[in-house]
Amino acid sequence: MTDSRLLAWAYLSKVVEGPNIYLQNLLKDGYDPEKIAFGIKQRQTWLGEGLLKATESRALVDTAKEDLETITRLGGRLITPxxxxxxxxxxxxxxxxxxxxxxxxxxxxxxxxxxxxALWVRGGNLRQLAAQSVTIVGTRAISHYGAEVTREFTHALATHQWTIVSGGALGVDSVAHSEALRAKGSTIAVAACGLDRPYPSRNRDLFNSIVRAEKGVMVSEYPPGTPPQRHRFLTRNRLVAALSQGTVVIEAAWRSGALNTLSWCEGLGRVAMAVPGPVNNAGSLGCHERIRNGSAQMVTSADDVRSLLGAVGAMDSQAQYELNFAATPIQGLTRNELRVYDALDDRDVGKEAAATATEAGLTLQLTIFLLIDLQKRGIVRRDGTLWFRNTEMQ
Amino acid sequence: MTDSRLLAWAYLSKVVEGPNIYLQNLLKDGYDPEKIAFGIKQRQTWLGEGLLKATESRALVDTAKEDLETITRLGGRLITPxxxxxxxxxxxxxxxxxxxxxxxxxxxxxxxxxxxxALWVRGGNLRQLAAQSVTIVGTRAISHYGAEVTREFTHALATHQWTIVSGGALGVDSVAHSEALRAKGSTIAVAACGLDRPYPSRNRDLFNSIVRAEKGVMVSEYPPGTPPQRHRFLTRNRLVAALSQGTVVIEAAWRSGALNTLSWCEGLGRVAMAVPGPVNNAGSLGCHERIRNGSAQMVTSADDVRSLLGAVGAMDSQAQYELNFAATPIQGLTRNELRVYDALDDRDVGKEAAATATEAGLTLQLTIFLLIDLQKRGIVRRDGTLWFRNTEMQ
Incomplete structure (x- = not known):
C-alpha cells in the first residue's frame, strides 16, 4: 500500500469514529479511500449529508501521520479491508x-x-488467529469459582488450538488471556481505546505479554490517543463477538457487560454459550437467565464448547476437500446443513425457520445461521418468513 | 369399609407386589377385590395366567390381619381406590x-x-396434602451447596403452601423433609419398604416427626414387614414423582437415583426441573445433563418452580369457579390451555405436537400434557400424530 493510501485510511479511522454506514456504502460502491478522505477534508457535498455530518467536528484534525508513527513505534500496524x-x-x-x-x-x-x-493491531496475524477462535468473557468481579472455571475452559481450548478472544478487562477477561498465554496458546485482546493506552492500566504487563507472544495480538478500531469511554466499550463488544465463532460467558450478574457481548454474539449469528454456576450466588444470574430463555446454550466443559463450535462449521481438511470437489452442491453439504436442507419440504411448500428447526432437531439459532449460509450459496431461498429448497440446484 | 373387604385389600397388597396390570385390569372391569383375593387363594383359573403366576409364591401367605394390626398399632391405615x-x-x-x-x-x-x-399410610390426609405439592429429590452425598439450596427452595415452597414430597433418603431428601417441617409446612415421604421399618434407620426420628406433624404423611405401597430392596426403590420412585405436580432435582451426579425419579416425572407428564450448580464439581452433572438435553427445565429459585407449576394448572379458587361455570368449554380454558388450543388450526388441518408447541410458545412437554388433558375433555382430538380442534365443542 502506498504511503498516501495508508495515510488516507488512518485519517478515515480518526475522523469517522466507529462503524459508519455512509462511509461503508461509499467504499462498497468502489469509491477510493483517498478520494473520500480528500472529500471529507474539503467538505465535498457528493459525500452525502450523513458522512459530512459525522465528520463535522474532526474533519480538519488530521493526525494520520502521527498515529501511524505511534503505532509503528509500538511495533504495530494499521490494517484495512x-x-x-x-x-x-x-x-x-x-x-x-x-x-x-x-x-x-x-x-x-x-x-x-x-x-x-480499519483496525489498529499489535502482535500476530489477526486473520490467522481469528480463523479458529472462541470468545471468553465475564464479570470483572470474578469469584474463586469463576476464576477456576475460566482457567479450566481456557486451558483446554487453547491446548486444542482455539484462539481465545476477549476484551482485556479485569476479572474473567484477564484470566482468559493469561491462561491462554500460559498454555502456549493464541489470544486476541480487543481494546476499546487506542493501543498506546493500556486500559485498564493494571493490565499493562498482560497486554505487553500478549503482543510479545508468538500467537498473541492486540486490536482496536480506535487510533492511538483515543481514550476509553463507555460508549466505545459497547461498540467494541461487537468485535469481541465477531472475531470468533462463538462466545462463552463465564460468570455474569445482571447488567454485566459480558451479556452485551453475548447479545452481539447471538445477533451476529455466532454460537452463544453460558456456563451455569451456584444458584445462591448472584455471579451466575446472567448466565442462568440466558440459558433459561434459550438465547445461550448451556456449556459445562470445554468439550461442550468444542462440539458446539464444531457443529457450525469447523471442518478438518479432508472434509473441506470433499466439499470443494463434491459433484453437486447438495452432496457437498455438511451433516448439519443436510439436516436443515432435509427438514425443508420437497415440494414447493415453504417452511418457517422455527418449524424447520424442530424438524431438523437443531436450535433455532443454528438453523437460521445454516439457512442463511445455504441461501448465500443458492441452495435454499427465502420468501417472507418462509424457506424453500432451491430445486434448480439439485 | 367392612373388615372382610379391608382384609381382602391387605391380602392383595401383600401377595401382589407392586403394580400389576392383570390385577388392575380385573379391578377396572369391576371385579370385587374380595372375590379376586378368594380366587387367588383358591388358584382359580378365571383370574388368568398372568395374575396366577405373579401370586404363585405368596398366595398362601395370608398376613393381612397381622399387617392391618401392625399399621393400626403404628397409628396408620391402609387406603385403596x-x-x-x-x-x-x-x-x-x-x-x-x-x-x-x-x-x-x-x-x-x-x-x-x-x-x-393400595397404599399404607401414617399421618395426615394423603389426597389433601398431594393436591398442591412438589417433589424435591437429589443425591445422598449432599454438598454444602446442595444443602443450602435445598433449604432455600424447600423453605420458600413450604411457606407458599406447597407440600414437599420426597423419598426419605439421606442427603437432599432428608434436608427437604426436615426443612418443610421446620417451616411448619407439609411433607410426604414415600418409603420403599414397610412403614414399620424406618429406612434408612438414621432417619427414624425424622420419620416420626413427619408422622406426628399436623401436615406430614408417610406412605408406602408395601405392607409392614417388607424390607427395602433395590428394585423397590426404582418402583417406588414413580410414586415420588406421581404424587406431586412436578419434581425438582437438586444435585445429582451421574446415575443418581434422583434422575430416575426425574425420568418418571417426565414420563408421567409432570413438570421436570433441575437446579444447576458449579460445573467443576460432579455433584450437579446429572442436573446439567437433563437441562442440556431439554428433559428438565432449569430452575434457579423457588419462584421459578412456582411459576412453572402454576403454568400447568394450579389455580386459585376464583379461577376454578370460573372454570366450573364457564358458558362453553373454550371459555373455561386456562391461559396455557388456550394458547395450545389457539395454536391448532382453525380449519380441519391437523398439527404435530412439536409444531403446536412452537406456535404456542410452550415447551413440547407442557404442550403434550395440555393436549392430552384437552383431549380427555373432548376439546381437541388426535389422529395419528396430528392434533385437531374438536369443532363440535365450540
Missing amino acids: EDKEWPKEEFDHAFGFAASGMSDHVRTYQDDALPPH | EDKEWPKEEFDHAFGFAASGMSDHVRTYQDDALPPH
Missing part, C-alpha cells in the same frame, strides 16, 4: 448475519452492526 | 399420561407405569 490480514471471513459471516435482521439486539443497536473500516 | 383419601387426581393425571406412551422411560419400565392398588 485491502490487507491480506483483514479477518474478512469472520466479518462477512458475522455482519452478513446481522444484516438479515433476525435479532432484536441488532435492530436496537443497528448503527453498530457493521464491520470496522 | 375406594377411599376418599385416595390421591385419585394425581394418579389419574400421571398414569393417564404414562398410558399415552410418549416417554421412552415409560416404555422401558412399562410394568411399573401403573398406580398402586
Whole structure:
C-alpha cells in the first residue's frame, strides 16, 4: 500500500469514529479511500449529508501521520479491508448475519452492526488467529469459582488450538488471556481505546505479554490517543463477538457487560454459550437467565464448547476437500446443513425457520445461521418468513 | 369399609407386589377385590395366567390381619381406590399420561407405569396434602451447596403452601423433609419398604416427626414387614414423582437415583426441573445433563418452580369457579390451555405436537400434557400424530 493510501485510511479511522454506514456504502460502491478522505477534508457535498455530518467536528484534525508513527513505534500496524490480514471471513459471516435482521439486539443497536473500516493491531496475524477462535468473557468481579472455571475452559481450548478472544478487562477477561498465554496458546485482546493506552492500566504487563507472544495480538478500531469511554466499550463488544465463532460467558450478574457481548454474539449469528454456576450466588444470574430463555446454550466443559463450535462449521481438511470437489452442491453439504436442507419440504411448500428447526432437531439459532449460509450459496431461498429448497440446484 | 373387604385389600397388597396390570385390569372391569383375593387363594383359573403366576409364591401367605394390626398399632391405615383419601387426581393425571406412551422411560419400565392398588399410610390426609405439592429429590452425598439450596427452595415452597414430597433418603431428601417441617409446612415421604421399618434407620426420628406433624404423611405401597430392596426403590420412585405436580432435582451426579425419579416425572407428564450448580464439581452433572438435553427445565429459585407449576394448572379458587361455570368449554380454558388450543388450526388441518408447541410458545412437554388433558375433555382430538380442534365443542 502506498504511503498516501495508508495515510488516507488512518485519517478515515480518526475522523469517522466507529462503524459508519455512509462511509461503508461509499467504499462498497468502489469509491477510493483517498478520494473520500480528500472529500471529507474539503467538505465535498457528493459525500452525502450523513458522512459530512459525522465528520463535522474532526474533519480538519488530521493526525494520520502521527498515529501511524505511534503505532509503528509500538511495533504495530494499521490494517484495512485491502490487507491480506483483514479477518474478512469472520466479518462477512458475522455482519452478513446481522444484516438479515433476525435479532432484536441488532435492530436496537443497528448503527453498530457493521464491520470496522480499519483496525489498529499489535502482535500476530489477526486473520490467522481469528480463523479458529472462541470468545471468553465475564464479570470483572470474578469469584474463586469463576476464576477456576475460566482457567479450566481456557486451558483446554487453547491446548486444542482455539484462539481465545476477549476484551482485556479485569476479572474473567484477564484470566482468559493469561491462561491462554500460559498454555502456549493464541489470544486476541480487543481494546476499546487506542493501543498506546493500556486500559485498564493494571493490565499493562498482560497486554505487553500478549503482543510479545508468538500467537498473541492486540486490536482496536480506535487510533492511538483515543481514550476509553463507555460508549466505545459497547461498540467494541461487537468485535469481541465477531472475531470468533462463538462466545462463552463465564460468570455474569445482571447488567454485566459480558451479556452485551453475548447479545452481539447471538445477533451476529455466532454460537452463544453460558456456563451455569451456584444458584445462591448472584455471579451466575446472567448466565442462568440466558440459558433459561434459550438465547445461550448451556456449556459445562470445554468439550461442550468444542462440539458446539464444531457443529457450525469447523471442518478438518479432508472434509473441506470433499466439499470443494463434491459433484453437486447438495452432496457437498455438511451433516448439519443436510439436516436443515432435509427438514425443508420437497415440494414447493415453504417452511418457517422455527418449524424447520424442530424438524431438523437443531436450535433455532443454528438453523437460521445454516439457512442463511445455504441461501448465500443458492441452495435454499427465502420468501417472507418462509424457506424453500432451491430445486434448480439439485 | 367392612373388615372382610379391608382384609381382602391387605391380602392383595401383600401377595401382589407392586403394580400389576392383570390385577388392575380385573379391578377396572369391576371385579370385587374380595372375590379376586378368594380366587387367588383358591388358584382359580378365571383370574388368568398372568395374575396366577405373579401370586404363585405368596398366595398362601395370608398376613393381612397381622399387617392391618401392625399399621393400626403404628397409628396408620391402609387406603385403596375406594377411599376418599385416595390421591385419585394425581394418579389419574400421571398414569393417564404414562398410558399415552410418549416417554421412552415409560416404555422401558412399562410394568411399573401403573398406580398402586393400595397404599399404607401414617399421618395426615394423603389426597389433601398431594393436591398442591412438589417433589424435591437429589443425591445422598449432599454438598454444602446442595444443602443450602435445598433449604432455600424447600423453605420458600413450604411457606407458599406447597407440600414437599420426597423419598426419605439421606442427603437432599432428608434436608427437604426436615426443612418443610421446620417451616411448619407439609411433607410426604414415600418409603420403599414397610412403614414399620424406618429406612434408612438414621432417619427414624425424622420419620416420626413427619408422622406426628399436623401436615406430614408417610406412605408406602408395601405392607409392614417388607424390607427395602433395590428394585423397590426404582418402583417406588414413580410414586415420588406421581404424587406431586412436578419434581425438582437438586444435585445429582451421574446415575443418581434422583434422575430416575426425574425420568418418571417426565414420563408421567409432570413438570421436570433441575437446579444447576458449579460445573467443576460432579455433584450437579446429572442436573446439567437433563437441562442440556431439554428433559428438565432449569430452575434457579423457588419462584421459578412456582411459576412453572402454576403454568400447568394450579389455580386459585376464583379461577376454578370460573372454570366450573364457564358458558362453553373454550371459555373455561386456562391461559396455557388456550394458547395450545389457539395454536391448532382453525380449519380441519391437523398439527404435530412439536409444531403446536412452537406456535404456542410452550415447551413440547407442557404442550403434550395440555393436549392430552384437552383431549380427555373432548376439546381437541388426535389422529395419528396430528392434533385437531374438536369443532363440535365450540
